[in-house]
Amino acid sequence: RRQGAARAAGAPRGGQMAANAVAAADSSGHGLVEQTAGSSGSFASSHGEGAAQGDLGPRPADVGTPVSEAAPASETASSSMTSASPRTRTLLDRGLGRLTVNGIRHSMLTLCSTALGGGVLSIAYMMKLVGIALGCFLLLLSAILAFASISSLMRMSMVTGKQTYAAVFAHCAGPRAGPMLDAMLFVFGMGVCIGYLVFLGDFIPAILRLSSSGATWDHEVVRTASIFSAAILILPLGLAKDLSVLRYISPVSITALLYMALVVSLKSPDLFHKHMNLAAYGSVEYVKLDINFFEAFALCVFAFNCHLNVIPVAASLVSPSKARIRKISYRVNVLQFLFYCLIGVTGYLSFLADTKSDILLNYDSSDIVVAGGRMMLTCTMLVGLPLNLHPTMRSALQIGDYWRGGEAPAERPWASRAALTVVVVVVQALVAIKVPNVGDVLGLLGGSVATAMMFVIPAYCMRLILPRTKKHRVFEALLWLFALVGFASVPVKVLRMVGAMST
Numbered sequence: 001r002r003q004g005a006a007r008a009a010g011a012p013r014g015g016q017m018a019a020n021a022v023a024a025a026d027s028s029g030h031g032l033v034e035q036t037a038g039s040s041g042s043f044a045s046s047h048g049e050g051a052a053q054g055d056l057g058p059r060p061a062d063v064g065t066p067v068s069e070a071a072p073a074s075e076t077a078s079s080s081m082t083s084a085s086p087r088t089r090t091l092l093d094r095g096l097g098r099l100t101v102n103g104i105r106h107s108m109l110t111l112c113s114t115a116l117g118g119g120v121l122s123i124a125y126m127m128k129l130v131g132i133a134l135g136c137f138l139l140l141l142s143a144i145l146a147f148a149s150i151s152s153l154m155r156m157s158m159v160t161g162k163q164t165y166a167a168v169f170a171h172c173a174g175p176r177a178g179p180m181l182d183a184m185l186f187v188f189g190m191g192v193c194i195g196y197l198v199f200l201g202d203f204i205p206a207i208l209r210l211s212s213s214g215a216t217w218d219h220e221v222v223r224t225a226s227i228f229s230a231a232i233l234i235l236p237l238g239l240a241k242d243l244s245v246l247r248y249i250s251p252v253s254i255t256a257l258l259y260m261a262l263v264v265s266l267k268s269p270d271l272f273h274k275h276m277n278l279a280a281y282g283s284v285e286y287v288k289l290d291i292n293f294f295e296a297f298a299l300c301v302f303a304f305n306c307h308l309n310v311i312p313v314a315a316s317l318v319s320p321s322k323a324r325i326r327k328i329s330y331r332v333n334v335l336q337f338l339f340y341c342l343i344g345v346t347g348y349l350s351f352l353a354d355t356k357s358d359i360l361l362n363y364d365s366s367d368i369v370v371a372g373g374r375m376m377l378t379c380t381m382l383v384g385l386p387l388n389l390h391p392t393m394r395s396a397l398q399i400g401d402y403w404r405g406g407e408a409p410a411e412r413p414w415a416s417r418a419a420l421t422v423v424v425v426v427v428q429a430l431v432a433i434k435v436p437n438v439g440d441v442l443g444l445l446g447g448s449v450a451t452a453m454m455f456v457i458p459a460y461c462m463r464l465i466l467p468r469t470k471k472h473r474v475f476e477a478l479l480w481l482f483a484l485v486g487f488a489s490v491p492v493k494v495l496r497m498v499g500a501m502s503t
Contacts, residue, residue, distance in 0.1 A: 107313045107328050118199055118381075119303040119446075120257050121359050122439050123340050124264075124347025126299045128355040129292040131285040132348055139340050142300035143333040145482055148475045149458040151329040153307065154314035155322065156458075156465045163315035165308050169457055172464045179402045182395040184449050189392030190428060191445040196381045196388070197432035198441060201227045202358050203374045203381075206365040224433055230382060231429040237386035238393070238421050253384070256376035261343045263369055264359065268346035275352060282353035291501075294489035295443045301486050302446030303340060304333065307453045357439030393421055435497075443493050451486030455479040 127135035153168070162168045170177035204226035205219055275281040317324065347359045356362050360377075363370040397412065397420070435441060459479035466472050495501040 107317055118195055118438070119299065119442050120261070120340070120343060121199075122299055122357050122442055123303060123344035124351075124355050124359045125357040125439055126296045127344045127348035128285075128353065129288070129296040131288040132345060133286040134288065134293075135296065135344060135348070136341055138296055138300045139303075139337055139344070141482075142297075142304045143337040145478065146304040146306075146336075146454065147329045147333045149307065149454050149479060150310050150332070151325055152458050152462050152466065152472075152475060153310045154317075154320075154325040154329065156461055157311045157314040158320055158325075159465055163312060165311045165453075165457075168311055168461055168465075172461045179399060182398045182402070184452055186392055186395040186399065188445065188449040188453075189388050189395065190424070191441055191449070192388045193385055193392065193428045194432050194435070195438055195441040195445070196385050197227050197230060197429060198435060198438040199358065199381055200230045200378060201432060201436070202361055202438070203378045204230075206360070207371060207374055207378065209365040210371060223436075227429050227432050230385070231425050234382065234385040234389065235422065235425055238389040238425060239418055240386070252376060253380040256373060256380055259376065260360070260370075260373040261339065263373060264343055264350065265346045267363075268350045271350040275350070275354075280354060281351065284349070284352065291492060294447070294485065294492050295439075297482075297485055298443045298446035298451070298489035298493070299439065300446070301454055302442050302450045304336060305446070305450040305454050306332075307458070357437050357442075389421070389425070393417065393424065396420065396424070440493060440497055444490060447486050447489035447493065451483055455483035455486065459483070 123135075123139075126138070129135075130138065153165075156168055157163070160168060160171050162171055166177065166181055169181060173180070201223045205217075205222040208217070208222060276283070313328075314320065314325065317328075343359075348355055351359075351362045354362065360370060360374060365371070397417070456479075459476045462472060462476050462479075492501065
């Protein structure tokens with residue numbers, strides 16, 4: 001009753017703000033909302049699932065109305081039964097029982113699978129940059145900041161009744177939201193595709209070296225050929241209109257990452273004892289506070305970024321309340337923190353100062369156990385490339401529509417879209433060949449687009465939507481502060497990549 005009264009009291013303010021922004025949101029185009037929801041699922045395929053959330057269309061009653069008022073009576077009754085049932089269930093049933101669609105565990109699974117991706121393989125490298133103790137602290141700090149922004153985004157979804165990240169942003173920023181978010185999604189999609197191609201340039205040559213003839217081939221030639229072959233292979237899929245069937249392969253990505261985390265952890269004790277006394281590997285570093293701090297923080301931000309899917313999850317949550325939102329936000333970030341610490345600490349202790357940005361590069365290509373993980377990750381990245389290419393191209397086309405000042409056409413000419421797709425894929429392949437260090441790609445993404453999605457936009461929207469309480473003011477100040485830290489990593493990384501700053 002207290003929660004209902006609180007929502008009723010806050011409804012006029014949220015409803016009025018939503019009503020005032022309806023025209024602005026519509027002017028940015030329904031295509032933006034649909035594209036962002038679809039993009040969150042497609043980009044999430046690089047980290048796992050989330051694509052299904054893009055299929056959730058807004059209900060008419062949701063616009064300008066709190067979620068509790070928009071839910072139909074049957075849904076409310078079902079939600080009440082669901083929320084009451086845990087009182088009679090055992091702890092084992094809660095943890096391992098049947099999964100309730102849009103329940104707490106289902107929502108946690110969606111957000112975790114969105115965040116987990118290729119960035120996992122660079123966490124050990126992050127530990128090398130700043131030391132094992134400071135690295136764990138940065139992971140904890142990033143988890144706390146992610147908790148603050150995720151819980152705030154979910155509450156803003158409840159207040160405004162919006163069901164996508166784009167809709168909440170348009171609610172606050174008006175017509176500017178469309179091109180701004182499209183530009184961010186285009187950069188993010190380009191970066192993810194380039195990162196995938198760099199990973200494939202690492203995985204495929206190592207797999208080919210398992211054969212007797214492959215061991216004698218020149219590594220750089222094989223790497224270049226692997227990247228171009230992958231680009232040519234995914235090009236027809238990038239031109240296809242429907243890739244929904246590929247979404248069912250996304251759970252394989254999570255399986256492959258969990259498998260590699262287990263392999264890295266089990267191999268760590270023997271490798272640590274083997275390398276600890278060798279000069280080439282150095283000793284264990286606990287705290288290294290230097291310019292590398294900014295790059296390490298950007299890698300952590302990228303690892304915890306699942307924010308495009310946060311609002312669709314909140315909009316479809318069964319029995320939404322502040323307590324359930326807090327529980328999901330807390331558990332998701334705790335699980336990610338523990339997983340990243342596991343693979344980061346064990347991976348760093350395995351190779352110490354020789355830890356590479358792709359931890360799999362440290363293992364011998366003849367290791368069959370590691371080769372199995374490479375093969376699984378190769379398959380998932382070949383699937384993830386076209387899934388990420390589609391929303392990237394959609395964002396590019398919508399940016400063009402904006403600059404021309406016209407409406408998006410109902411049907412675009414196939415030839416122009418195909419030509420633009422070919423150009424984009426070639427550019428991605430060329431950049432991937434020139435940037436052999438995947439940590440550079442992930443660091444730039446973490447310090448730019450991921451920082452904007454995780455810190456800047458939530459802080460900006462929080463100021464306009466949520467009550468100006470002391471807690472919200474603290475959250476907002478923290479998000480703005482660490483947004484500056486994240487953005488500072490970009491010029492540092494660029495200067496290092498061009499050789500203007502020493503490592």
